[in-house]
Amino acid sequence: MKKILFLILVLTLAALLVAACGGGDKGASSGSTDPDVAAGKALFEQTTLEGNAGCVTCHSVEPGKTVVGPSLAGIASKGEDFIRESITNPDADVTEGFPAGVMPQDYGQKLSEQQLNQIVKYLMTLK
Numbered sequence: 001m002k003k004i005l006f007l008i009l010v011l012t013l014a015a016l017l018v019a020a021c022g023g024g025d026k027g028a029s030s031g032s033t034d035p036d037v038a039a040g041k042a043l044f045e046q047t048t049l050e051g052n053a054g055c056v057t058c059h060s061v062e063p064g065k066t067v068v069g070p071s072l073a074g075i076a077s078k079g080e081d082f083i084r085e086s087i088t089n090p091d092a093d094v095t096e097g098f099p100a101g102v103m104p105q106d107y108g109q110k111l112s113e114q115q116l117n118q119i120v121k122y123l124m125t126l127k
Contacts, residue, residue, distance in 0.1 A: 040122025050110035070095045
């Protein structure tokens with residue numbers, strides 16, 4: 001019963017977030033035809049991802065909009081290595097004002113290399 005209530009809460013939060021973000025298209029380079037970027041965006045927008053809360057559940061792509069974690073607007077400026085490390089080892093460099101240990105620690109084990117590359121490629125469009 002608790003799992004069902006949690007799932008309903010997460011799905012409701014995600015629906016509200018997507019509606020507030022105008023469908024999640026802000027920040028991504030418009031007109032991109034790269035299938036990896038599209039796949040990464042789709043992974044990012046999932047409310048659950050490999051048994052954990054999905055990216056969109058906690059992160060906005062709008063500048064200055066905080067959900068649970070920091071906004072990812074402009075994250076591309078930090079580079080691919082930083083983004084990859086932030087996903088696979090999220091406590092390595094925690095954004096000031098946010099507590100360590102909140103982001104799932106096991107994306108590095110749960111995401112395939114292809115999924116990880118796709119998410120990184122999508123986040124690199126958030127300039």
